[in-house]
Amino acid sequence: MxxxxxxxxxxxxxxxxxxxxxxxxxxxxxxxxxxxxxxxxxxxxxxxxxxxxxxxxxxxxxxxxxDHPLREICRSFPDDPAMCAARDFCAGLRIIRxxxxxxxxxxxxxxxxxxxxxxxxxxxxxxxxxxxxxxxxxxxxxxxxxxxxxxxxxxxxxxxxxxxxxxxxxxxxxxxxxxxxxxxxxxxxxxxxxxxxxxxxxxxxxxxxxxxxxxxYERLRAFPIDVWIERVLKQKYFSRKRKVTATQLRAFCETYFGEHGGYAQQYLFHHARKGGAVPRVATK
DNA sequence: CTCCAGGGATGAT
DNA sequence: ATCATCCATGGA
Known part of the structure; x- marks a missing residue:
């Protein structure tokens, strides 16, 4: 064939x-x-x-x-340890149509x-x-x-x-x-x-x-928040806060991760699920 | 605001 | 072989 x-x-x-x-x-x-x-x-x-x-x-x-400019997209991510680790772990991962x-x-x-x-x-x-x-x-x-x-x-x-x-x-x-x-x-x-x-x-x-x-719909800013992402965010970006509301998380994600926030989310999500970046059970 | 339905794979014991 | 855990929406 x-x-x-x-x-x-x-x-x-x-x-x-x-x-x-x-x-x-x-x-x-x-x-x-x-x-x-x-x-x-x-x-x-x-x-x-x-x-x-x-x-x-x-x-x-x-x-x-x-055709997504993946290098540029990755360059647009915020430069913090969690994001960099996820980016390295997820090389070649694309958001498909x-x-x-x-x-x-x-x-x-x-x-x-x-x-x-x-x-x-x-x-x-x-x-x-x-x-x-x-x-x-x-x-x-x-x-x-x-x-x-x-x-x-x-x-x-x-x-x-x-x-x-x-x-x-x-x-x-x-x-x-x-x-x-x-x-x-x-x-x-x-x-x-x-x-x-x-x-x-x-x-x-x-x-x-x-x-x-x-x-x-290729809205690359959209940032789905599920339990995995919630764990990542709380652990990596809100570790000093004892109580974080859903509203606070949403507001943070909409601005911090930028115009390709959806890609950032997907990378953090995949790294957390497959790379063991966060424990399965939420730390209280 | 809080509480919880409902179900099958998966991990823990 | 049982037991607990994972999970988002919608309605009470």
């Missing part, structure tokens, strides 16, 4: 796919299989080259955000779940209700459309291990299908307005809205 290839500098495919921003790629041979939108894709990294099948080079560059609905739906299912669960839910939804695609000698499934999800029942979704999230995903799928929530049109909105619209959707609060803004 002959694969197309492109040059990809400052990029680490495995690290990017394992950083908690996307949940459906699976290892296959020396690479990964998954979908980019409706297409089944195989992609494999050898040094600074990406070998791929299933989509055009242009789509690979766009999806993996190979995910399809809007797929990202929104996946993060609605992610609430109160750990990465392993989110992957299971994604797989269940895809294999049951997505479109089957062949790529090389693998089979993959695209993420089901909002229209497809909207026709399901609460029980159908619960059977995919969504638990109480079934209700909110179903309600949001129906809003998107009816056109009351126009995810594509929302790309024109300001950050503030986009956040407000997202938070109106069932199952979307501050954290999920930030993830969707960052991973599907």
């Amino acid at each position: 002959r694969l197309a290839h492109i040059t990809a500098d400052d990029f680490d495919l495995a690290r990017t796919l394992d950083s908690g921003q996307v949940f459906h790629w699976e290892t296959s041979g020396d690479g990964f299989v998954g979908t980019i939108g409706a297409k089944g894709v195989y992609v494999e990294q050898r040094r600074n080259r990406l070998f791929f099948s299933g989509v055009t080079a242009k789509m690979i560059v766009y999806y993996f955000a190979l 995910q399809p809007r609905w797929e990202c929104l739906a996946t993060f609605i299912t992610s609430s109160m779940k750990q990465v392993a669960h989110i992957r299971q839910i994604s797989r269940a939804l895809r294999t049951r209700y997505g479109r089957r695609q062949r790529v090389l000698d693998s089979e993959v499934h695209s993420f089901p459309t909002p229209r497809r999800i909207a026709k399901l029942t609460d029980q159908d979704l619960r059977a995919c291990a969504l638990g109480y999230r079934a209700k909110t995903l179903l309600a949001t799928a129906r809003l998107v299908t009816s056109g009351d929530a126009d995810l594509e049109q929302w790309s024109e909105l300001s950050d503030e307005s986009l956040r407000a619209h997202l938070c109106e959707l069932p199952g979307v609060g501050a954290k999920v809205a930030s993830c969707v803004m960052l991973f599907a």
Whole structure:
């Protein structure tokens, strides 16, 4: 099998796919299989080259955000010990451009779940209700459309291990299908307005809205605050304070990390989860 | 403001 | 083999 290839500098495919921003790629041979939108894709990294099948080079560059000026982005981070350690640990990690609905739906299912669960839910939804695609000698499934999800029942979704999230995903799928929530049109909105619209959707609060803004709308300032990031922030930036409120944390993150705060967040998050930079249990 | 549902993988004992 | 822990949203 002959694969197309492109040059990809400052990029680490495995690290990017394992950083908690996307949940459906699976290892296959020396690479990964998954979908980019409706297409089944195989992609494999050898040094600074990406070998791929299933989509055009242009789509690979766009999806993996190979055009993001990663060196400049990293230079824009604040110069403090925690940030520098995270930056060194996360070389080549990029914030990718995910399809809007797929990202929104996946993060609605992610609430109160750990990465392993989110992957299971994604797989269940895809294999049951997505479109089957062949790529090389693998089979993959695209993420089901909002229209497809909207026709399901609460029980159908619960059977995919969504638990109480079934209700909110179903309600949001129906809003998107009816056109009351126009995810594509929302790309024109300001950050503030986009956040407000997202938070109106069932199952979307501050954290999920930030993830969707960052991973599907390329709002690179968006700074999702989950328990991991909260631990990092409290330990590394507020260690002298005994009590830190959510409002204080939010205000700090919006200004301190700068115009690429979302990248900074992703790096701190990945370093904390994979690098053991913070203890699992919060220090009181 | 506080409290808590609900569930399956993962880590600890 | 049991037991505790992880987790965000929304409603009481």
